[in-house]
Amino acid sequence: MSSRGPNAPAPSKGSRKPTANIRAAHHVAPLRHVVPSAQDFDTSYSIEARKYLMTYGLTPPAVETFENQAKRCMAILNRKELPLEKYRYLSALRNTNMHLFYRLLADNVKELTPLIYTPTVGEACQRWSELYTFPEGLYLSYADRGHLHTILQNWPHEVQITVVTDGSRILGLGDLGIDGMGIPVGKLSLYTACAGIHPLMTLPLCLDLGTSNVEKRNDPLYLGSRRDKVTAEEEKEFLDELMAALTERWPGIVIQYEDFKNPFPSLERYQETYTMFNDDIQGTGAVILGGFINAVKQSGTAPQNQRAVFLGAGSAGVGVAKQLTEFFMKEGLSEDEARKRFWLVDSKGLVTMDRPGELAEHKVYFARDDNNGEQYKTLEDVVEYVKPTILMGLSTIGGAFTPKILERLAELNERPVIFPLSNPSSKSECTFEDAIKYTKGMCLFASGSPFPTLQWQGKDLVPGQGNNMYVFPGIGLGAILSKSVSVTQNMIYASAEALSTSLTPEEVESNWLYPNISRIRDVSVIVTRGVIRAAQGDGVDRELALRNVSDEEMDQFIRHRMYDPFKEQDHVSQEVRELAQHVLGAQITSEGKISGGATNGKL
Numbered sequence: 030m031s032s033r034g035p036n037a038p039a040p041s042k043g044s045r046k047p048t049a050n051i052r053a054a055h056h057v058a059p060l061r062h063v064v065p066s067a068q069d070f071d072t073s074y075s076i077e078a079r080k081y082l083m084t085y086g087l088t089p090p091a092v093e094t095f096e097n098q099a100k101r102c103m104a105i106l107n108r109k110e111l112p113l114e115k116y117r118y119l120s121a122l123r124n125t126n127m128h129l130f131y132r133l134l135a136d137n138v139k140e141l142t143p144l145i146y147t148p149t150v151g152e153a154c155q156r157w158s159e160l161y162t163f164p165e166g167l168y169l170s171y172a173d174r175g176h177l178h179t180i181l182q183n184w185p186h187e188v189q190i191t192v193v194t195d196g197s198r199i200l201g202l203g204d205l206g207i208d209g210m211g212i213p214v215g216k217l218s219l220y221t222a223c224a225g226i227h228p229l230m231t232l233p234l235c236l237d238l239g240t241s242n243v244e245k246r247n248d249p250l251y252l253g254s255r256r257d258k259v260t261a262e263e264e265k266e267f268l269d270e271l272m273a274a275l276t277e278r279w280p281g282i283v284i285q286y287e288d289f290k291n292p293f294p295s296l297e298r299y300q301e302t303y304t305m306f307n308d309d310i311q312g313t314g315a316v317i318l319g320g321f322i323n324a325v326k327q328s329g330t331a332p333q334n335q336r337a338v339f340l341g342a343g344s345a346g347v348g349v350a351k352q353l354t355e356f357f358m359k360e361g362l363s364e365d366e367a368r369k370r371f372w373l374v375d376s377k378g379l380v381t382m383d384r385p386g387e388l389a390e391h392k393v394y395f396a397r398d399d400n401n402g403e404q405y406k407t408l409e410d411v412v413e414y415v416k417p418t419i420l421m422g423l424s425t426i427g428g429a430f431t432p433k434i435l436e437r438l439a440e441l442n443e444r445p446v447i448f449p450l451s452n453p454s455s456k457s458e459c460t461f462e463d464a465i466k467y468t469k470g471m472c473l474f475a476s477g478s479p480f481p482t483l484q485w486q487g488k489d490l491v492p493g494q495g496n497n498m499y500v501f502p503g504i505g506l507g508a509i510l511s512k513s514v515s516v517t518q519n520m521i522y523a524s525a526e527a528l529s530t531s532l533t534p535e536e537v538e539s540n541w542l543y544p545n546i547s548r549i550r551d552v553s554v555i556v557t558r559g560v561i562r563a564a565q566g567d568g569v570d571r572e573l574a575l576r577n578v579s580d581e582e583m584d585q586f587i588r589h590r591m592y593d594p595f596k597e598q599d600h601v602s603q604e605v606r607e608l609a610q611h612v613l614g615a616q617i618t619s620e621g622k623i624s625g626g627a628t629n630g631k632l
């Protein structure tokens with residue numbers, strides 16, 4: 030039984046008391062006919078709750094505390110050696126006891142995030158069909174076109190937010206077709222863990238639009254259709270139907286695009302018509318800007334003296350460069366001056382106007398015209414030519430920042446900014462250890478996937494994690510709570526600014542670029558507030574009552590609306606107690622036994 034799938038309990042609006050409400054709806058029918066959901070077997074449920082839910086005897090006798098449950102889960106997890114085994118255990122837990130899963134995650138964000146998200150989710154996707162166990166989301170195939178709205182009716186829950194991929198660029202691992210489903214599942218788990226969006230109101234959505242991955246197509250276990258990738262025109266028509274169908278089925282739904290090979294056309298096409306954003310272009314741009322604002326404060330280099338070399342000129346590279354351009358403009362540079370601070374490098378070398386061959390449209394804005402006909406092919410050559418203050422990696426090429434390049438950056442700058450941002454860890458352009466070693470501890474560092482803390486000259490050095498998980502939960506929650514008709518560029522920019530202000534004085538003192546991930550829920554409140562305020566500024570909000578509240582009241586409101594697995598689990602026992610008294614006329618004795626009423630103390 031999947032926590033999000035057809036057998037999962039439906040959340041009620043507002044108070045969200047899934048299990049008990051289902052029972053209430055069925056109270057006139059004989060209770061035996063109600064099939065318990067996986068969640069009903071929680072070992073922390075009281076005896077009276079079990080009797081009422083008709084699960085008494087179906088769970089082991091002990092009534093456990095959460096602490097005990099958590100101890101068992103962590104012990105099981107720690108006994109497993111491989112990260113992928115841990116991932117699978119945690120998936121099973123989410124699918125059988127989602128409140129416990131999210132409690133565990135809330136208490137151990139730093140430890141568990143790398144297991145449910147990057148880097149482990151990369152391996153899970155590579156082997157998704159091979160290890161398939163639960164549906165976990167919705168699959169829509171190209172062959173389903175013309176019927177998408179009807180198929181969406183099969184999803185049994187109200188949906189506030191969906192993450193949609195076609196699997197064509199999963200992290201830096203290439204086209205994985207429908208095996209990319211792990212990404213929407215992982216991102217939406219983070220929406221719940223970081224921003225408290227109710228898990229049952231999230232929809233992981235994987236589009237089966239064919240795959241260019243021949244190995245997958247020839248694999249007998251592959252669970253997608255065995256056709257080549259549809260054309261750009263076919264994809265456009267399919268997405269047109271999808272966007273209309275999603276919004277008709279769930280008006281107000283927020284749609285996050287994720288890990289598409291070429292996401293620029295859809296962002297341009299839908300961003301003003303639907304409440305949507307692209308995480309790889311916009312979320313990444315915002316998260317890197319958030320860390321960069323803090324890096325600039327520490328490096329002391331003024332915007333007009335910054336020279337940024339980007340290895341990778343795809344959706345993430347261009348998204349980040351655009352966001353930093355906007356920042357430089359706000360700092361006083363003209364658009365042209367700001368744009369000229371960037372040198373983008375792709376698989377063919379430095380992106381210039383006059384290099385032979387076709388130049389993709391999204392690269393034109395940053396293409397250099399001051400290279401005097403010279404074409405620089407390697408990163409080393411570009412570094413020598415540009416003498417950068419900043420080196421960003423969004424190339425999917427693990428190890429591309431060689432020791433030689435890192436040493437050169439350290440020679441050129443007192444505090445070079447080095448951000449190897451490709452995911453998963455195997456694709457990171459360098460490790461934290463190498464960055465520290467070859468810059469003699471002087472670089473300002475953030476990576477896309479996590480690296481461990483390092484001992485350097487008797488001090489603990491903590492790497493920053495420049496991953497869009499710091500912002501997308503707040504962008505999504507901000508759009509939901511403000512009921513925005515669209516997600517504007519100002520909302521995205523506001524998420525970055527808010528993130529940069531979310532560090533504690535101790536974190537600032539320790540020169541961190543990003544806040545401690547363990548505080549992600551507090552950070553998401555700040556980001557959400559920034560996003561809502563920007564939506565109000567742009568007049569795209571429909572929740573007008575929020576316009577007049579103070580920041581403190583806004584934060585309270587946001588927190589109040591966040592799903593809290595701790596309360597939720599306790600709620601069930603409390604609610605069942607109340608319902609048992611009300612519906613059955615039963616009394617709960619001080620020892621927790623049921624007396625009188627329809628059950629008359631019997632099971």
Ligand SMILES: NC(=O)c1ccc[n+]([C@@H]2O[C@H](COP(=O)([O-])OP(=O)(O)OC[C@H]3O[C@@H](n4cnc5c(N)ncnc54)[C@H](O)[C@@H]3O)[C@@H](O)[C@H]2O)c1
Binds near residue numbers: 200
């Ligand atoms: N840290 C984050 O939050 C974050 C967010 C989004 C994407 N990413 C990561 O960034 C990477 C790129 O994502 P994307 O969406 O831009 O992908 P993409 O496919 O759109 O772009 C990849 C870019 O890298 C270039 N490239 C490929 N091989 C190269 C080589 N040998 N030398 C130089 N350049 C080369 C390509 O030409 C292209 O410009 C992925 O690994 C992804 O996981 C990280």
Ligand SMILES: O=C(O)C[C@H](O)C(=O)O
Binds near residue numbers: 199200201288308452
């Ligand atoms: O998924 C991530 O960890 C970040 C980003 O969206 C990516 O595509 O790499």
Ligand SMILES: [Mg+2]
Binds near residue numbers: 287308309
């Ligand atoms: Mg992504």
